[in-house]
Amino acid sequence: MGRTPFSLTHDDWSLHRKGQIDQERHREKVRRAIRERLADLVTEESIVLSRGGTVFRVPIRSLEEYRFRYQWDKGPRVGQGQGGTKPGDVIGRMPGARGQGAGQAGDAPGVDYYETEVSLEELENILFESWELPNRRPKDRRDMEVDHIEFTDIRKQGMMANLDKKRTILEAMRRNAREGRGAIIDLQPDDLRFKTWDEVKKPETAAVVIAMMDTSGSMGTFEKYVARSFYFWMVRFLRRNYRKVEIAFIAHHVEAKEVSEEEFFNKGESGGTRCSSAYELALELVERRYPPASHNIYPFHFTDGDNLGSDNPRTVELAERLLEYSSAMGYAEVISHGRESRLMEEFRRIQAPHLRLSAIRDREDVYRALASFFAPSRDVS
Amino acid sequence: MPRGDLDRLEEVIERMTDIAESFGLRPFPMRYEICPADVVYAVGAYGMPTRFAHWSFGKAFERMKLQYDTGLSKIYELVINGDPCYAFLLDTNTLLQNKLIVAHVLAHSDFFRNNVHFSTTPRDMVERMSVYAERIRRYEMVHGEDTVEAFLDDALVVAEHTPPPSPVGPGRPPREAEEGREGGRAKRDRLREDIPAYLIEYSPELEDWQRDILAALREEMRYFWPQLETKIMNEGWATYWHLRIMREMDLPPDEALEFARMHSQVTQPGGYSINPYRLGLAIYEAQGEDLERLFEIREGETDVSFLRNYLTESLVEEQDLYLWEAARGELRVMEKDWRRVRDALVAERVHGGLPTLEVAGESPRGELVLHHRYEGVPLDLKHLKKALMAVRRLWGTTVHLDTVVDERPVRFTAAVDGVRSEPIYAGGVGPSGS
Numbered sequence: 115m116g117r118t119p120f121s122l123t124h125d126d127w128s129l130h131r132k133g134q135i136d137q138e139r140h141r142e143k144v145r146r147a148i149r150e151r152l153a154d155l156v157t158e159e160s161i162v163l164s165r166g167g168t169v170f171r172v173p174i175r176s177l178e179e180y181r182f183r184y185q186w187d188k189g190p191r192v193g194q195g196q197g198g199t200k201p202g203d204v205i206g207r208m209p210g211a212r213g214q215g216a217g218q219a220g221d222a223p224g225v226d227y228y229e230t231e232v233s234l235e236e237l238e239n240i241l242f243e244s245w246e247l248p249n250r251r252p253k254d255r256r257d258m259e260v261d262h263i264e265f266t267d268i269r270k271q272g273m274m275a276n277l278d279k280k281r282t283i284l285e286a287m288r289r290n291a292r293e294g295r296g297a298i299i300d301l302q303p304d305d306l307r308f309k310t311w312d313e314v315k316k317p318e319t320a321a322v323v324i325a326m327m328d329t330s331g332s333m334g335t336f337e338k339y340v341a342r343s344f345y346f347w348m349v350r351f352l353r354r355n356y357r358k359v360e361i362a363f364i365a366h367h368v369e370a371k372e373v374s375e376e377e378f379f380n381k382g383e384s385g386g387t388r389c390s391s392a393y394e395l396a397l398e399l400v401e402r403r404y405p406p407a408s409h410n411i412y413p414f415h416f417t418d419g420d421n422l423g424s425d426n427p428r429t430v431e432l433a434e435r436l437l438e439y440s441s442a443m444g445y446a447e448v449i450s451h452g453r454e455s456r457l458m459e460e461f462r463r464i465q466a467p468h469l470r471l472s473a474i475r476d477r478e479d480v481y482r483a484l485a486s487f488f489a490p491s492r493d494v495s
Numbered sequence: 496m497p498r499g500d501l502d503r504l505e506e507v508i509e510r511m512t513d514i515a516e517s518f519g520l521r522p523f524p525m526r527y528e529i530c531p532a533d534v535v536y537a538v539g540a541y542g543m544p545t546r547f548a549h550w551s552f553g554k555a556f557e558r559m560k561l562q563y564d565t566g567l568s569k570i571y572e573l574v575i576n577g578d579p580c581y582a583f584l585l586d587t588n589t590l591l592q593n594k595l596i597v598a599h600v601l602a603h604s605d606f607f608r609n610n611v612h613f614s615t616t617p618r619d620m621v622e623r624m625s626v627y628a629e630r631i632r633r634y635e636m637v638h639g640e641d642t643v644e645a646f647l648d649d650a651l652v653v654a655e656h657t658p659p660p661s662p663v664g665p666g667r668p669p670r671e672a673e674e675g676r677e678g679g680r681a682k683r684d685r686l687r688e689d690i691p692a693y694l695i696e697y698s699p700e701l702e703d704w705q706r707d708i709l710a711a712l713r714e715e716m717r718y719f720w721p722q723l724e725t726k727i728m729n730e731g732w733a734t735y736w737h738l739r740i741m742r743e744m745d746l747p748p749d750e751a752l753e754f755a756r757m758h759s760q761v762t763q764p765g766g767y768s769i770n771p772y773r774l775g776l777a778i779y780e781a782q783g784e785d786l787e788r789l790f791e792i793r794e795g796e797t798d799v800s801f802l803r804n805y806l807t808e809s810l811v812e813e814q815d816l817y818l819w820e821a822a823r824g825e826l827r828v829m830e831k832d833w834r835r836v837r838d839a840l841v842a843e844r845v846h847g848g849l850p851t852l853e854v855a856g857e858s859p860r861g862e863l864v865l866h867h868r869y870e871g872v873p874l875d876l877k878h879l880k881k882a883l884m885a886v887r888r889l890w891g892t893t894v895h896l897d898t899v900v901d902e903r904p905v906r907f908t909a910a911v912d913g914v915r916s917e918p919i920y921a922g923g924v925g926p927s928g929s
Contacts, residue, residue, distance in 0.1 A: 118512050120525035121579075122505050124496045124586070127530045132544075133537030133560070136553030143550050179551050180881030181652055182850050184872045187821060190829055192840045194764045194774065195815040199828055205766065205819055206826040 140177075144230050147174035148240055153481035155237065157343045164234075172232045238350060245488035247321075247355050248442030249468050251410060270307065281307040321356040321410040321441075323348060324399065326392040328417035330367040331384035337448040341416040342379050343480050344446065348414065351488065356410075362399055366392040372399070389421045389457065393432035397439075406439040414444040414487075419455025430460045433469075442468045444487050449473055496529055496586060503590065508597050514743045515601045519786060520736065522604035523580040523618075527597070535583050536560050538573045542719060544581075545625035547711075548632070549647050572596040576722065578618035580604040591750045595737050595757055602736035606729050609794055611662040612721040620718045627711040634704050646705055647712075649885035654712035656690040656852045659720040687854040690865070690886075691716075699861070700891025709889075723847030724797040731775010732793055734762065738776075764815065767826065769840065777814050778805045798844040806840070808833040816840070842871065850874060855897065863890045867898035874898055883909040 148155070151174060155161065161170055193205065286305040327333070327341050345361075352359040363378035364370050370391035373381065396413050404411060413436055421429065437443050443466075447458050454473055461471055472483035496504075508527065515522065538544045540556035563569055571592055575581040582600040584593055607613050617623060635643045686693040691713040695706045722729070741754055762773040778801065782788050792801065811833035818830040818839055830836065855866035865886070867874060879896070887894045887909040896907045897919060904919040 117509070117516065118522050118524055120508055120512065120527065122501065122508060122527045122529070124501060124529040127534045130530075130534050130537070130544075132548070133533055133540060133553065133556035136548050136550060137557045137560075138553065139548070140550040140553035140557060177554070178881075179554075179648075179651070180878045180885070181655060182852060182867075182882045183875050183878050184848070184850055185875040186843075186872065188873055189871075190818040190820045190839060191767065192769055192836060192843060193767050193817055193819045193828075194769045195766070195817065195828075196764050197815045199815050199817050199831070201817075201828050201831055203828040204825050205828060208821055208824045208826065 143177060144174065144232075145240055147177060148172060148230075148232065148237065152241055153478040156241070156347055156481045156484060157339070157477040161234065161237070162339075162343045162346045169231050169233050170237070172230055172237075174230055177230070238354070241347065242351055242354065242488075244490075245351060245485070246490040247352070247410075248412075248470070248488065249410075251441060270304070276309045278307045278309045320358045320360065320404075320408065321352050321412065322360045322362065322404045323352060324362050324364065324396045324411065324413040325378065326364045326366065326370075326396060326413065326415040327378060328367070328387055328389070328392075328415075328420075329365045329381045329383045330387040330420070332387070332418050332420045333382075333448075334450075336450055337416070337418055338379060340448050340474055340477070340480055341446075343477075344416070344483060345414075347484055348412075348487070352412070360404075362396075362403075364392050364395050364399075366395075370395040387417070387421050388425045389415070389417060390425050390429040390432055393429060393436055397432060397436055400436070400439050410441040411439055412442055412444075413440055414446070416446050416448060417457075418449065418452075419447040419457050421455065421457045423456065426457050426460050429457060430464065433461070434464060434466075437464070437466050437469055440468065442470060442487065444470045444472070444483075446472045446474055446483050449475060500590070501529075504593055507590070507594055511594065511597050511740055511744070512601065514740050515598070515605070515736065518736075518739065519790060520601060520605040521608060522601050523578045523608050525582060525601070525604060526579045527582050527584055529584050529586050531586050532563055533560070535570055535573055535585050536563060538575070538583050539570055543575060543621065543624050543715075544583075545621055545628055546715070547624070547628040547647075549651075550644065551651070572600060574600045574603045575621060576603075576607040576613065576616060576618075576718075577621050578608075580607060581621065589753075591746075591753050592757065594744065594746075594750075595741060595754060598737035598740035599733045601740070602733040603729060605736075606725070606732050606793060609790075610721065610725060610728070611795055612659075612724060612797055614663045615660045616718055616721060617714075620715075624715065627715070630711065631708060634708065638704065643708075646708065649888050650691075650705070650709050650712050652882045652885040653690050653694060653889060654709070654716045655849055657692070657713045657716040657720070658688045659724060659847070660717050689713075690852060690854060693854050694889050697857075698890050700889060705889075720847065721797075723849075724799070724844075725801075727769070727771040727775045727778075727798045727844070728793070728796060728801050729775070730771040731777075731779055734758075734772045734776040735779045735789075767819070769814075769816065774814055774816075777810055778802075781805070781807065781810055799841055802837060802841050802844065806837050811836050845870065852896075858895075860892075862893040862895060865894065865896040867896060869899040873900055876900070879907060880909075880914040883907055883914055 151172070155172065158170075164170075195203075195205070199205070282301070282305055285307055286301050289302065289305060290300075323345075325341075325345050327338070349359065349361060361375070363373050363375055365373045365378055365381050365383075366387075366389070367383045368386050368388045368391065372395065392415060400406065400411060433443070433445075445458075445461050447454060449455075458471065458473065461469070470487045470489075472479065472486055474480060474483055508525075512522075512525075534544075536559040537556055539559055541552045546552070559570070569585075571585055571588055573583045575583075580600070580603075582596070582604075584596060588596065607616075631643065631647075683693075683697070686696055691709050694701065695709050695713070698706075701709070738758065746754060762770065762776060764770060764773060779789055779792070782792070782805070792805070796804070811831075816831075816833075816836045817828045818836055819826050819828050821827075850872075851868040851870075852865050853868065855864040857863055863886070879898075883894060883896055886896075894909045896909075898905060898907065900916075905916050906919050907914055907916045
């Protein structure tokens with residue numbers, strides 16, 4: 115009997131992309147699953163309170179491969195030690211509830227959710243994919259800046275400082291090969307390749323968010339958390355689109371005050387509410403610090419709508435003035451228990467397409483409020 | 496890999512094949528393919544280089560690749576049961592690594608060829624799977640990727656419940672012939688242990704293309720079955736022979752040291768589970784040098800009988816096998832009694848570690864009743880509910896599954912609105928049963 119025949123090959127496998135293609139299919143499913151959970155995720159505390167940590171574990175339901183399988187962790191399992199193991203020895207700790215997907219059938223304990231790791235950036239990509247900055251306008255022409263330099267072409271002439279070494283050597287190799295030499299023997303002037311560039315100019319304007327929040331006694335933890343979640347995403351979205359985003363924080367009850375971010379989210383006051391005070395201060399800031407000629411202005415106001423009745427007309431009047439300067443303005447009423455307020459009714463009467471109103475009853479409404487504020491606008495003023 | 500290295504490896508393979516055959520191994524003709532990590536991991540994730548596309552393979556691929564990229568684990572080779580037998584070698588392997596792998600895969604190939612449980616396996620599965628993949632791809636074009644994917648999600652649930660093909664013994668007619676002319680009743684009874692076949696034949700719900708895919712998945716499962724049933728035996732066999740063949744190779748001292756290091760890495764104790772390379776090797780080694788006996792064992796057994804017959808008290812002791820349990824956050828060793836350990840290990844390996852389901856019958860209303868052959872280990876309930884809904888979609892109407900939960904018989908019912916469960920009382924199913 116002759117020897118078992120064999121062959122040994124080293125083929126080019128670069129076109130074998132099967133794994134990558136299905137990996138992309140899997141990732142797309144992950145993204146879809148995340149998309150379905152966005153309403154939950156935008157108020158996820160580990161994210162909102164993280165100040166932008168990089169990776170989160172996001173539980174998603176649909177990506178486990180469900181099978182009829184044994185619940186092995188109910189009973190004893192067979193293990194294998196290094197030698198000399200005795201009954202009573204502890205060989206490890208219970209793994210946390212980390213959903214390490216299942217390997218072999220029966221290996222993984224049943225987990226409610228399959229957890230996947232998502233970076234904040236990835237999450238933003240998914241969240242922001244359908245968002246648009248409301249009425250973004252290029253402002254003052256003087257703000258036109260050179261954004262960056264883009265190398266756009268390769269030429270045969272240029273300054274030595276812009277020599278593209280890699281392409282030059284490649285060219286020399288090609289020529290030498292054409293001339294029948296295997297290695298680079300010499301470099302000819304004709305081999306030299308230079309990079310050229312364009313200056314990319316983009317209209318650059320600043321954006322400012324005027325974050326206003328009612329800190330009167332009636333605003334509880336939930337109401338503040340809702341505001342915080344909203345602003346977290348709003349700021350991140352604006353930072354993506356503008357090089358420079360400023361945020362001014364205005365806390366108000368009967369009086370309004372500009373405060374630090376820290377105070378803004380932690381301030382608790384008691385007593386009544388006069389919403390007009392906030393709009394008054396906002397207008398003042400616009401006049402003093404953020405001239406509308408060079409700023410896209412985005413005021414946003416969170417309150418529970420519990421305003422002094424006599425203050426409503428003045429609030430609406432000031433809001434209308436602020437609206438004139440704003441690219442878009444938002445008013446959100448957190449009404450976890452109760453109905454929309456009189457103030458909301460008044461706001462509903464204002465005829466301005468760039469005024470966006472939301473009533474927030476539960477956490478999931480935060481997502482809806484964000485989506486409506488950043489919905490693509492058909493009207494460009 | 497430069498031509499020079501390829502030539503050297505070729506010489507090594509010739510040499511090792513000669514050694515393997517001088518010991519009496521009879522492998523299939525071999526095809527060694529040198530390829531990049533991505534390809535090796537794709538083959539690992541799919542179980543076959545030509546298999547159909549599905550997101551779950553992409554998920555497995557991503558996990559394997561991640562482990563490779565972060566240095567957590569490394570597969571040096573993958574071998575595909577077939578004639579010829581394919582071995583995929585990582586293109587970054589050193590010559591020594593390749594030597595070990597060649598010895599290892601020659602033994603796998605011998606095992607595939609000579610273990611009786613592989614005797615009915617089609618040996619051209621590489622080509623067949625590529626045909627299945629192509630057909631599924633065409634269905635995707637006709638019915639849409641999402642539709643086909645959703646169907647595959649469900650079909651993969653039941654495909655696992657194809658029974659293992661029975662080996663062809665001497666004088667035993669091929670299985671298919673028995674199925675020749677039988678009455679409808681007899682056929683229905685015969686298919687009860689074969690859930691995919693039962694659905695293909697009797698589901699009022701499935702369309703032709705769906706039956707076709709299910710049949711393909713069922714064939715794939717039949718191909719994978721013997722591998723599931725002989726994991727310890729097969730890895731042990733390959734490990735046993737890579738040791739013996741390498742010993743014949745007269746390695747220079749530095750390679751001998753490197754080889755010893757690699758071998759001990761492969762045979763590290765498993766900890767929470769057993770390492771099939773290590774345990775399998777130990778069991779073969781315990782038989783002494785009697786090659787004839789070893790070949791006999793390799794020919795006839797599966798893991799279950801292998802462990803039953805050859806896992807002795809002294810091996811359990813020497814291999815430091817034990818039973819552990821999780822309690823109060825700790826994983827604690829409970830038991831070292833060799834019979835209990837052996838029996839528990841056998842139980843883990845029964846039916847390839849998969850629960851045995853069968854069709855118990857159909858209710859007058861056409862509802863399907865499945866039965867889980869309970870063998871002491873309960874089903875994972877979360878999985879059960881999702882999986883049962885998948886069967887319901889394939890059957891078209893309500894599906895029941897009888898099993899045992901907390902030592903009591905329970906019937907799970909998957910209807911349009913979800914899954915509910917109720918205890919089964921002696922003499923029949925409880926109040927709201929069918």
